[in-house]
Amino acid sequence: MSIYFSVRAVSQEVFSFKTLNNGTYELVKFSNTGNITDLTVGYVSAASYDANDPSGKTIITQDKTKPVTVLHEYAFNCDEKLEIIHIGKEVAEIDGKSFYSCWALREIRVDPENKYYCDIDGVLYTKDLKTLVCYPISHDQYVRANYGYDDWVASDDPAYQDFRDRVLTYVVPSATEKIEMLAFNYASLTDIYLPEGLREIGTLAFFKATILENIRSYTAAQPITDTTFVGEDVFATLYPSLPEGVESIGSDAFNHDQALTYMYIPSSVTYIGHHAFWECVYKDGGDLRGLAQMHIAASEPDFHANTHTGDQWRPQYDYMLFKKTIDTNYSAVRAAD
């Protein structure tokens, strides 16, 4: 009997939904059958198989009378097959952790009629663009395909700069004020442009974005909604590191970003979560690589008075079998670009 119950317990339905009080549905869990790469989340769905089809391909049917309005946290957790997710027009609430570790995810497409969310070329935003919700982990593969790059271009290849500008660079729209938790986790980006209106960088927002080398901030004369990097001329002003006006940096926000070499904390920052820059420095031979120094705009007393910092927020490196925190440069002047 126990074996029977065990067998039942480990078997997972492809879709698991929960009825909400308002009569709509929440997608709690999606378990891939192994061959679903493109999925639409709009209505309560069921998976079946065609008995005459020897390939065992999954057929998904939707019940148009049962709209899905909420995506639960970890709904697609650790999926390795999904490449495109289409968000239906009724979806009103997406948890920041919904697409956690969707390793193959290239695009999240939102129905244009959706009132709450939209996408810019496969990257998920709230409708007003104020929050960047999710940059799919394998989004670079989609962009690569768009520009005809079959393979990764090596850094010593003459075509690398073009590849880097088009594929590995992302411009966050000027209206964006918040980067949601996990938004850019594991992203393959070397350069990112952040708008000066940005206020909040969420927990693990850039977690393990290991090739991220440059963060630049900008102001623009005209609103920017094109996220493709087309040159620096479109920006009114441009400067390195985090934008002026940022108030909050979530815990582990830049954890493991060892390609970063410069970090400037503007005086507007009032909260830095624990381990925000953890593992951003390492020793290579006798030299420190990565974030070897933390530059802070505020003076030391002002910083301690106005900024709440979590434990071990600065990077630490190996020092005589123990760990040592990197130096902090208070009252720093932002480096020139």
Next chain:
Amino acid sequence: MSEQKTSLTTKGKGLFGELKAHWKAPAQGRYVPYREYKDIVIGVGSNYAGAKTLEYITFAAGCYLMMYHYKLPYLTYSVINIINMPLNYIWSLIWWYVCDNLGFLPKKQERKCYTLYISLVILGLAMIIFNIGDLFNQSGKFVTYLNGLEGINANSAIKILGTHLLYTGWVGARNIFWRKKLIPKFGRYKYGLYCDYVPKCVMVVLIGWLPFYNIPDVITRVWVANLLFACYNVFGFANNLETCTQNISPNLRERILIRTYPLKISHIFNSIFAMIIPVLIGTLRYKWEDINMFRYVIPAVFISFATLTMIFAGRIKERIPQPPIEEKVQIKFWDGMFGVLHNKYRWINNIVYLLDSLGNGMLAITTILYLYTFRLTGLTYSLIVALVQFAGTPPDFFTPYFIKRFSFKQIMIFYQLTRAAGNAIIVLAMLFCGDRIVLCGVICVAVLFFMEMTKTVPTAVSHDMDVRVNDYQMYLSGERLESFAGIFGWFTGPITSFVGLIIPLLLLKYGFNSNWDVLFLDASRTRIIVIPIVIDIVGYLLMTIPYFFWDYDSGKQNAVMEVLKRRAEVTAKKAEEIGEDANSGFVG
């Protein structure tokens, strides 16, 4: 002051004289010469440290190789367990029969066993090599069900079953072959070291160097990893020499003495290396995530200790009162089964084990605490781990006192209650410390220190009681029936397996799957730790109940040992009378 000095000098001289006098021959009433104490320190120390090093390599979610490289879905481990479980019932029957007869089977039965095991190997290989799953209707219910399992599909499920058959056949055939060949020469507890040393070393090296973790498809990665670890597990390297020392003397006080001093001192090897290994790992570029940990660090440490173990293994002897192997009573299958079922204390132990399964499937709290809360690596990690581990050493020296002063029942109830209390404090710390991670960590480490401190005496007492329960079994059935004791697994196995799914399914709901990085998310980490611990606390409280029925004490044990000695004498005498050479037994 000077009197004290004189007294100490006298004691020192006395001890030296005692050691010198009985270096090669034991004192009257004792069985183990002091030279063997020295061999225990080095031999058991190396064996223990080698076996402990192997804890870095397991087919489980908590293994760093799985965690950072293979990245298998968490539930998959449970699914594989369920796939293998039904057949395990049949294999274990044969296994107990072979083991409890020490590999000495009647010719006809031996041939039957070999035929079965070799057939299993062939069948298993066929199931692994060919895609048998393709023969089924791909849209049918069976294939649909298998495809719905986490990290598995129809083809891979059959390959996993094939791996199980291959493993069972291979291990089974080796078991008969090596037991028969080596037990008469090396005894029943350490013979395994002699046949497994070389292949185990090879497998430890291979496991780090074979790049199967690079296989992009998770389903293929799962069955290949399962096959690799099955091959790795065919060869054991348990702490055999320590088991041997548990049976080193028929004199109870001498056994305890050996457990308390040379054995404890021998564990220092491991304590030292438990500190050195993380320091070595800390020097690697990617720390715990660095594959070089499995390519260089673990193999180098293991092979060194395994070699030392082999050098000293021959010098440690087992001396349980038992009839000579040549005159050993053949245990009939049903006698073996009912024999263990008549042992009340095995029932109690298994009920406790059943209740303990409430905590099965939870992640190691120390791993989460050290790696995801404290973010420890290198020497800092080593020092904290060593500090916590050391907490258990001083109380262990007082084990004889505790055994004398308190009953087994009192010690074990105290043990369960301290687990419940300690875990409750950890839960409170997790819930109320918020993002004050250092404070939370300090409280948790203090609690772990306390829990370790209160763990070693019950563990030692429990090990000793296990040996006593085996003695009692020998008194009841004429053989220790250690393997037949697995019959309880028939009842407990499916239940523990089902109960053990509760926590993995909950963890899956809270976001824990194949990516451990989710533990960096504070809210998820708290849920992933706290809920399973609460379930575990309930288990600890319930586990106190069966111990209220425990009544096996030293008086009973002494009486049992007297009977066993008498039986061994009688059997040896009988063998001599009919002119047989009966030199492989030990008469107390």
